[in-house]
Amino acid sequence: MTGGLIAALFIFGQAALYAQHGQTDKPETYKHQKDVAQAEFQAGEMIIEHITDAYEWHIITIGHNHISLPLPVILYDQGQWHVFMSTKLHHGEEVYEGYFVTHEGFNAGKLVRKDAQGNEVRPDYDISITKNVLAIFFSLALMIVVFVSIARSYKKRRGHAPKGLQSFMEPIILFVRDDIAKASIGEKNYEKYLPYLLSIFFFILFNNILGIVTFFPGGSNVTGNIGVTGVLAAFTFIITTFSANKAYWIHIVNMPGVPWWLKIPVPLMPIVEIMGMFTKPFVLMVRLFANISAGHIIILGFISLIFIFGEMSTGLGLGVSVVSVGFTIFMNFLELLVAFIQAYVFTLLSALYFAMATEEHH
Amino acid sequence: MSLINPGFATVIWMTLAFGISLYVLAKYAWKPIMASLKEREESIESSLRAADEAKKAMEDLKLDNEKLLREAKDERDALLREARKIKEQIIDEAKEKANAEASNIVENAKDRIEHEKKAAVVEIKNLVATYSIEIAEKILKEELKDKKQQASYAEKLLNEISFN
Numbered sequence: 001m002t003g004g005l006i007a008a009l010f011i012f013g014q015a016a017l018y019a020q021h022g023q024t025d026k027p028e029t030y031k032h033q034k035d036v037a038q039a040e041f042q043a044g045e046m047i048i049e050h051i052t053d054a055y056e057w058h059i060i061t062i063g064h065n066h067i068s069l070p071l072p073v074i075l076y077d078q079g080q081w082h083v084f085m086s087t088k089l090h091h092g093e094e095v096y097e098g099y100f101v102t103h104e105g106f107n108a109g110k111l112v113r114k115d116a117q118g119n120e121v122r123p124d125y126d127i128s129i130t131k132n133v134l135a136i137f138f139s140l141a142l143m144i145v146v147f148v149s150i151a152r153s154y155k156k157r158r159g160h161a162p163k164g165l166q167s168f169m170e171p172i173i174l175f176v177r178d179d180i181a182k183a184s185i186g187e188k189n190y191e192k193y194l195p196y197l198l199s200i201f202f203f204i205l206f207n208n209i210l211g212i213v214t215f216f217p218g219g220s221n222v223t224g225n226i227g228v229t230g231v232l233a234a235f236t237f238i239i240t241t242f243s244a245n246k247a248y249w250i251h252i253v254n255m256p257g258v259p260w261w262l263k264i265p266v267p268l269m270p271i272v273e274i275m276g277m278f279t280k281p282f283v284l285m286v287r288l289f290a291n292i293s294a295g296h297i298i299i300l301g302f303i304s305l306i307f308i309f310g311e312m313s314t315g316l317g318l319g320v321s322v323v324s325v326g327f328t329i330f331m332n333f334l335e336l337l338v339a340f341i342q343a344y345v346f347t348l349l350s351a352l353y354f355a356m357a358t359e360e361h362h
Numbered sequence: 363m364s365l366i367n368p369g370f371a372t373v374i375w376m377t378l379a380f381g382i383s384l385y386v387l388a389k390y391a392w393k394p395i396m397a398s399l400k401e402r403e404e405s406i407e408s409s410l411r412a413a414d415e416a417k418k419a420m421e422d423l424k425l426d427n428e429k430l431l432r433e434a435k436d437e438r439d440a441l442l443r444e445a446r447k448i449k450e451q452i453i454d455e456a457k458e459k460a461n462a463e464a465s466n467i468v469e470n471a472k473d474r475i476e477h478e479k480k481a482a483v484v485e486i487k488n489l490v491a492t493y494s495i496e497i498a499e500k501i502l503k504e505e506l507k508d509k510k511q512q513a514s515y516a517e518k519l520l521n522e523i524s525f526n
Binding site: 107154170230 | 364365366367368369370371372373374375376377379380383384386387388390391392393394395396398399401402405
């Protein structure tokens with residue numbers, strides 16, 4: 001019952017948000033594309049805009065007023081620092097100090113400048129506090145507040161049954177400890193990796209759930225950002241590589257139980273194994289990014305349908321909205337499930353890689 | 363394309379922020395939480411074990427009690443048996459002794475009676491003899507009072523004696 005209510009709120013919020021956005025997108029695209037045909041509602045553009053990073057945090061648009069949280073832009077380019085607020089870019093429509101947000105190509109949505117040849121080039125270092133960066137800070141701060149307070153209540157209520165937030169989180173913490181860390185890595189080594197596994201599990205879970213929440217400070221697509229998942233995967237890769245024991249390296253260089261002609265003269269197995277070292281974190285990165293982004297794209301696609309049909313006729317739009325909202329509710333529940341599954345899968349696979357690195361036999 | 367183009371800002375801030383948070387969480391959240399959980403689990407484990415031990419101790423105690431009771435009963439029975447045996451023995455002994463004493467007494471009595479009887483018989487004999495003599499003496503005295511008759515009798519006797 002409560003779940004349904006929350007989902008309905010989400011849908012309402014999303015619909016309201018995109019309704020405004022769909023309308024106000026028109027002059028923007030018109031200005032950049034210089035094409036009358038493009039002035040119509042562009043579902044693809046809207047969707048990509050919603051799931052990629054931004055230099056400001058768009059909260060809501062009322063009429064023609066964009067309400068956004070301005071964020072600092074920090075650039076280091078050609079030996080110079082450029083620091084200014086994102087308001088100077090006027091929602092990505094203006095050029096400031098030679099920098100502007102491009103809407104095309106590989107760098108779409110990112111700040112670029114024109115070089116001498118007139119090509120769009122990225123500044124040397126762009127360390128702006130973007131929407132996703134702020135969302136990362138927010139979710140990490142939330143995690144620290146939540147779990148440090150839980151730790152404090154553990155200390156305060158030593159030896160007693162958990163209570164409140166503590167009892168809500170304890171089963172999840174125990175699940176990560178017993179069913180992921182202990183089950184994969186084994187009794188002997190699991191404690192070493194537990195802080196990392198708990199941290200990535202809750203980081204992914206928090207951000208997946210915040211990603212489903214439509215309102216500020218939710219709604220940013222952190223775990224659907226390939227940079228974020230890449231960093232998480234890199235952490236797993238680095239921990240795996242640095243905690244690997246002799247057996248792990250022997251396994252890679254000279255795999256036991258494999259015919260010799262797979263190793264000499266062409267070191268086929270070592271090549272495969274070394275590639276495997278890198279494909280494992282790569283797959284971790286892509287799986288999380290793709291799953292979360294896909295979920296958001298589907299939800300946004302259903303919402304877009306309303307506007308696409310609405311442009312044909314208002315009645316059709318209203319009719320489609322019923323179906324679209326129904327599907328969106330279903331997708332939101334599915335995403336809630338996916339939020340847990342992906343956090344579990346990423347953590348479990350990381351734990352399995354650590355297990356491989358610390359296994360003792362052969 | 364922008365979807366798979368990771369922003370440098372995201373990567374650098376994510377690495378920094380996640381790294382620092384990982385340290386903070388590990389030190390101030392996970393470590394105390396894990397320690398508390400472990401402590402609680404251990405305390406539950408030890409409590410259960412203590413309860414089990416207490417139960418076992420109770421059972422042992424019960425068993426001990428039963429054993430003690432059984433032993434006490436056995437001892438009581440043994441004591442009773444022994445007491446009975448002793449009693450019987452004492453009675454037997456007493457009987458035996460009494461019998462012996464009785465037969466002794468009877469024997470003595472018999473001996474004495476015999477003795478007394480013999481003495482009495484002797485005395486009676488003596489008395490009879492004395493009385494016989496006295497009677498005989500009196501009779502003789504009586505008989506010998508009438509001299510004439512004596513003389514006639516003697517004469518008769520003499521006359522009878524024929525010198526044939």
